[in-house]
Amino acid sequence: MYKKKFEACLKRVQKPARYIGNEFNSIHKEMTSDMMSFAFCFPDVYEVGMSHLGIKILYHMMNEWEDTVCERVFAPWDDMEQEMKKEGIPLLSLESYTPVREFDMVGFTLQYEMSYSNIVNMLKLAGIPLRTRERKIGDPFVCCGGPCAYHAEPLSDLVDFFILGEGEDIMREIMQAYKEWRGSGRTREEYLETIAKIEGIYVPSFYDVEYNDDNTIKSFEPNRDCAPKKVKKRIILNFDDTYIPEKLIVPFMEVVHDRIMLELFRGCIRGCRFCQAGYIYRPVRERSVKRLVGAARNAIDATGYEEMTLSSLSTSDYTCLFELIDELLKITVDKRINLSLPSLRVDNFSMELMEKVQKVKKSGLTFAPEAGTQRLRDVINKNVREEELIRTTSIAFEGGYNRVKLYFMMGLPTETDDDVLGIGDLADKVIDAFYQVPPEKRKGRSVTVTVSTSLFVPKPFTPFQWEPQNRISELERKASMLSKSITNRKIIYNWHSSQVSFLEAVFAKGDRRLGEVLISAVEFGCKFDGWTDFFDYEKWMKAFEINGIDPEFYAYRRIGYDEILPWDYADIGVNKSFFIAEHKRAYEEKTTPSCREKCAGCGAAQFGGGVCFE
């Protein structure tokens, strides 16, 4: 019913292809009244959302069920939002232009904290009551999943339930329970009570939180029997059995990652102490070469994509990487498909591998040593040694590369000015390595090294979860010190906005008192905080102020081991005692070997599979 007006809006906005749907392989099922409907919402624009693997997995999987229809919803860009508001059009799904509020279930995927304002804004545009207590029979259930769902307490007043862990199995159980609940005359609360018993479901309204005078948490307890004290994440042990979407939607417009993404394994064996992804996906589970090659072949045939990338946290840790690449090249070379390999680790990057990839495409070289000195790299357990970095870049220079990008974090625990200055020294050594290569082997006369630093954000479920973040002023001091120390004009130094990183820390480690701040911020116009053209720090500060909340409490305070953390309810399978031990080892500058070298006994073996039993 809104379609005609919606079309008129599209004539007045930029990039209308964001809103039209109907792409090849998109699924259009008739929504009959006996079916269940799920609106899969991505809290960012189309081209960002469509680059994301998780949405593709669940979208195709749920639409294979006869009793369910799953449609996509993205955040409209500001121009479209204004047009829709003018015409009185609520947020609509992409497939059938159905108002989102008419769906049975509205599910958001939480990829990063800075998308929370978009979730609030999308609920508003949809006309769904913002707070769970305001929702009635006839309103959809709002749920969230994805990597941030383990610690999304700031959204607790707005979200009916969270899904912890891999959604592939659990989705079916949730929808089955919905089918039985629907039309039974039971209350919304009764539905939530049913699903609270499903492992991996967290219903925040079933927990009461009390605070101490100093604002720390005094108690965090379930208020009814169906709610477990700790909610354990769900994982799928046999990764070969998991659903791999092959008939991927092929967008009309260019999206951020416009290619086939082949997920080799989930998790990471490394255990870098700042990296949340390295812990929440434990244990590492791999797919077999056979399964991957089959899926790759089918995806190529079904999409016509001209590029394929291997996507995992640390691709070069895949046990059969060479075999896999050989098999994939057999398919891709003939079809003129580019195979790209992101996130190669410095320590096992080799000439042979490089040449293999070069056969199809030569992309720039990127390394992330993360810290400038060996001492600090030991603290964060980033097992990259300077010699290895220099050796690898030398090989690369001999292979014809002459541009290197180096990524670092600033404000890491125990960081001194020497560590900061070490970043510049390391960049200098890479430049020296270039000139060590005989001129006839080098490509081009000169070399450029781009150094980027970002502000470290302490994250829940890492050994650094108790750490304070550096103040913005401190970061600025360090960045300008480093900038002054870099005199070589072949080094380009960039550093990133720290106000966003500060808010990221606040919302990553925040509790449910931040829900009202989010609502106020959106009222003031905050949205798309990940986009520099929208991010408005002043508005955020105003939102904290009127709600009487001090954001520094969450980001700048050193937390004691005995404190109750706002995310303690979630059990990701890695023990708190392990995080404490790792935190202590960090201060002793001791590294911890990877899961394949020696198991560190983190607790994830309780799931009974993956790398722990290799």
Added chain:
Amino acid sequence: MSKRRLKFSKLNMAKFISHLDLMRCFQRAIMRSGLPVEYSQGFNPHQRMTFALPLPVGVTGEGEFADISFEDGKVTDEEIKERLNKNLPPDIQVLSVGDLIFKAADIVCAEYTMKLYSDKKIDTEKIKEFFGKDEVIVMKRNKKKVEKPINIMEYIRAWEVIDETERTLTLRLVLDAGGERNLKPEIVAAKICEGDENMCADDADICRTKIFCRSGDVLELFR
């Protein structure tokens, strides 16, 4: 190598797909279909593909044209049509495949249907009056990106009302089109709706139905 001319439709929401995106859509459909297309030589080989007259974004097309090179004698026209249609999205479909008869450079005009909507009873007389005017000036950017005033009435070759209801009016228009003189139908819609608070040009459904080219002294349907 054999160049084939594909006549295709671009309907419904596909009207919002830009020219560049449409090209990519065809390229991927060809990849999926496995049809033996010719690739250009050189460092970055790509499929050879040209479109006769790109459609403005927001306008549907019932008979658009793309020229694509296939390897000689490996597929029939019927096969090309069938395999591509299986691999194109539903709103973009190949209608026929054949030889290249005319040159795209000879295109001179195109026929459109335009359905106008009004919130109240539509003022047909006023619209008819519009087409009787000698001069309606709009600013138009030329190839050098300089704005110049043009009289759009000189670009309208023919018009007629083909359907009328209480609140809608459907017109058939023939407008100059092609490399030399080109008038976008949206501009005509905008001028018709200008000053009428019950009408909005963005509501208009515009469809390009035919493309004509010069062949000696006569106009021919482009094919």
